[in-house]
Amino acid sequence: MLKKIQQDSHDKFEELGYPSKKLESWKFSPSKHLKKYNLINLDQSNFSIEQYNDKYTLCFINGELAKESLNNFIYKDGITVSDIDELDDSSICSTSSNFEQEAFFHLGISSIKSGKYFEFHKGVKFENPIHILNIYNKSEKDLRISSFNIFKLNEGNNISIIEKDINKGSGSFNLNLNKFICPDNTIFNHSMLYDDKTKSNYLGYNYYQLGQSVLLNIDSMNINSPFNKNFIEVDLNKEGSEAKINILNLANGDQHLDNNILMNHNAEHCISFQNVRNILDDQATCVFNGKVIVSHGAQKTDSNQSNKNLLLSNSATAHSNPQLEIYADDVKCGHGSTTGALDKESIFYLRARGINEKDANNILIKAFAKEILEEFFDEDIRSLSEENLNNWIDG
Amino acid sequence: MIKIKNLKASIEDKDILKGIDLDIPKGEVHVIMGRNGSGKSTLANVIAGNEAYEVDAGSIEMNGDDITEMSIENRALQGLFLCFQYPVAIPGVSMAYFLRAALNAKNKHAGKEEMDAVEFLTRAKKILSELGLDDSFLKRSINDGFSGGEKKKSEILQLLMLNPQLAVLDETDSGLDVDALRTVAKGVNEFKNKDNSVLIITHYQRLLEYIKPDVVHILIDGKIVKSGDMKLVYEVEKNGYAWLTK
Numbered sequence: 045m046l047k048k049i050q051q052d053s054h055d056k057f058e059e060l061g062y063p064s065k066k067l068e069s070w071k072f073s074p075s076k077h078l079k080k081y082n083l084i085n086l087d088q089s090n091f092s093i094e095q096y097n098d099k100y101t102l103c104f105i106n107g108e109l110a111k112e113s114l115n116n117f118i119y120k121d122g123i124t125v126s127d128i129d130e131l132d133d134s135s136i137c138s139t140s141s142n143f144e145q146e147a148f149f150h151l152g153i154s155s156i157k158s159g160k161y162f163e164f165h166k167g168v169k170f171e172n173p174i175h176i177l178n179i180y181n182k183s184e185k186d187l188r189i190s191s192f193n194i195f196k197l198n199e200g201n202n203i204s205i206i207e208k209d210i211n212k213g214s215g216s217f218n219l220n221l222n223k224f225i226c227p228d229n230t231i232f233n234h235s236m237l238y239d240d241k242t243k244s245n246y247l248g249y250n251y252y253q254l255g256q257s258v259l260l261n262i263d264s265m266n267i268n269s270p271f272n273k274n275f276i277e278v279d280l281n282k283e284g285s286e287a288k289i290n291i292l293n294l295a296n297g298d299q300h301l302d303n304n305i306l307m308n309h310n311a312e313h314c315i316s317f318q319n320v321r322n323i324l325d326d327q328a329t330c331v332f333n334g335k336v337i338v339s340h341g342a343q344k345t346d347s348n349q350s351n352k353n354l355l356l357s358n359s360a361t362a363h364s365n366p367q368l369e370i371y372a373d374d375v376k377c378g379h380g381s382t383t384g385a386l387d388k389e390s391i392f393y394l395r396a397r398g399i400n401e402k403d404a405n406n407i408l409i410k411a412f413a414k415e416i417l418e419e420f421f422d423e424d425i426r427s428l429s430e431e432n433l434n435n436w437i438d439g
Numbered sequence: 440m441i442k443i444k445n446l447k448a449s450i451e452d453k454d455i456l457k458g459i460d461l462d463i464p465k466g467e468v469h470v471i472m473g474r475n476g477s478g479k480s481t482l483a484n485v486i487a488g489n490e491a492y493e494v495d496a497g498s499i500e501m502n503g504d505d506i507t508e509m510s511i512e513n514r515a516l517q518g519l520f521l522c523f524q525y526p527v528a529i530p531g532v533s534m535a536y537f538l539r540a541a542l543n544a545k546n547k548h549a550g551k552e553e554m555d556a557v558e559f560l561t562r563a564k565k566i567l568s569e570l571g572l573d574d575s576f577l578k579r580s581i582n583d584g585f586s587g588g589e590k591k592k593s594e595i596l597q598l599l600m601l602n603p604q605l606a607v608l609d610e611t612d613s614g615l616d617v618d619a620l621r622t623v624a625k626g627v628n629e630f631k632n633k634d635n636s637v638l639i640i641t642h643y644q645r646l647l648e649y650i651k652p653d654v655v656h657i658l659i660d661g662k663i664v665k666s667g668d669m670k671l672v673y674e675v676e677k678n679g680y681a682w683l684t685k
């Protein structure tokens with residue numbers, strides 16, 4: 045089955061070609077530099093995961109699940125793992141119509157060696173979060189590494205996934221494609237932490253399908269990678285579900301950080317929040333493309349979008365594009381965007397109490413970030429993110 | 440304590456202070472009264488070092504040191520404290536964190552060790568209770584969602600915690616009801632002693648019923664036109680400012 049999907053994606057990529065600035069989703073995003081990355085035949089043979097061999101961790105090496113980590117995985121009895129190729133139902137692999145228009149999505153699908161399908165058993169509630177480590181260890185230059193995984197929850201599941209990247213190689217172009225199926229009465233928390241000092245480029249496509257009375261939290265913090273573009277699409281397909289997205293991006297130098305969020309309200313009585321904050325220094329750039337579509341009949345929708353950008357230098361640039369498309373008449377939808385420097389009055393107030401200018405600035409930067417970090421669902425991730433933030437500020 | 444000589448200041452090329460001379464000795468309470476737009480708040484801000492204002496001439500000395508060009512924080516560390524007329528809200532920074540950061544900066548400057556958490560909390564809770572504020576006040580973000588009275592009480596809390604040498608109260612009495620006014624005045628009286636000084640900037644005499652000034656100055660169009668004692672306050676209250684410009 046996989047071969048057929050890959051062939052279709054290959055054809056689609058040939059048809060679409062690399063994205064240009066004419067596309068809304070790539071209007072403010074550089075893409076030319078991504079063309080130089082080539083796929084090579086990757087293997088895991090010479091890499092030991094021993095140092096990451098935690099019982100709560102699933103390691104993916106160059107996009108492939110490491111068997112050893114699955115054997116050691118504490119929750120392996122609550123989960124069935126199979127190759128996507130072995131699935132009978134090809135509809136499980138289907139993705140959003142928006143991703144279908146994305147050339148890089150197809151490039152990713154056509155490039156994978158294999159993909160995994162994780163199905164959580166009915167009623168399973170794991171006490172601790174599952175850690176997913178994406179490890180890249182190739183030293184060859186200009187590598188493109190792709191992965192495609194599907195996670196299917198079942199009714200009654202309460203699952204948390206914390207995803208991190210570890211780059212032991214020379215820097216690559218990492219294309220991560222994920223689909224998360226969250227049926228009725230499930231809770232799913234997904235944290236993504238990007239902190240890569242090896243100058244890798246990240247492009248993520250994350251698609252979430254929600255049933256009835258689902259609670260979805262997506263948290264993300266992003267520092268250090270020179271290029272990171274993440275597509276998040278959530279389908280609220282049945283009533284009574286709630287999706288919350290909290291993202292904090294920190295960028296300096298020539299970094300480019302980019303979030304593209306689409307929230308599809310397809311059913312009544314659903315709630316969604318998008319809360320994205322960017323802190324930019326030097327010549328860094330960021331993009332927020334956030335969209336909420338409220339379909340006909342999705343009455344009593346309660347949706348809010350907020351994008352706030354803090355510019356620490358005159359050369360930093362923030363592109364903010366919050367959008368609403370509403371086709372129902374009894375909804376509550378709000379969106380807002382602000383971009384600006386640190387508030388001079390606040391700096392004066394703090395300095396007037398004897399706090400030096402640098403510390404005053406840092407207090408205000410932390411306060412700006414903290415409002416996002418406080419919303420992160422996992423306490424450990426909150427602490428780790430706060431530590432990352434402090435390190436970033438201290439330079 | 441503070442000596443201001445021929446101070447001239449402007450904002451965006453508009454002259455506001457046009458030659459202020461003011462000498463506040465240690466242990467005294469001075470009052471500056473004046474109409475709206477006379478330059479009262481500008482004077483407070485210029486003393487505190489607000490960089491939005493340009494000092495065009497003159498000098499400010501504090502305890503014999505020229506602080507005219509000194510940074511905002513160094514003035515504060517020298518013992519200057521401005522009670523803000525409109526304290527700014529800073530979401531995400533708790534009062535406790537802010538007060539500790541300010542106290543740590545002060546102690547570090549004085550070559551002392553950081554105040555430990557227990558001592559800090561004991562002192563803060565005592566002052567909060569005197570101001571009629573709950574202990575949970577420390578957990579709230581700076582001035583965020585504070586009522587008018589809470590904002591002014593927060594300034595007095597900071598004043599009493601930091602215990603500076605000179606307190607400049609910029610219309611601290613504005614927007615307060617009688618009870619809050621009394622509480623704020625009580626806080627200022629608690630602060631006041633023979634080793635420090637207070638400069639009160641106000642429109643009205645009502646705060647002066649609780650805090651007795653040693654000297655009263657009238658500021659008109661950026662200049663002190665008359666100085667005197669409490670009688671001057673009553674005269675202004677009765678006759679307004681017009682007679683002082685004739």
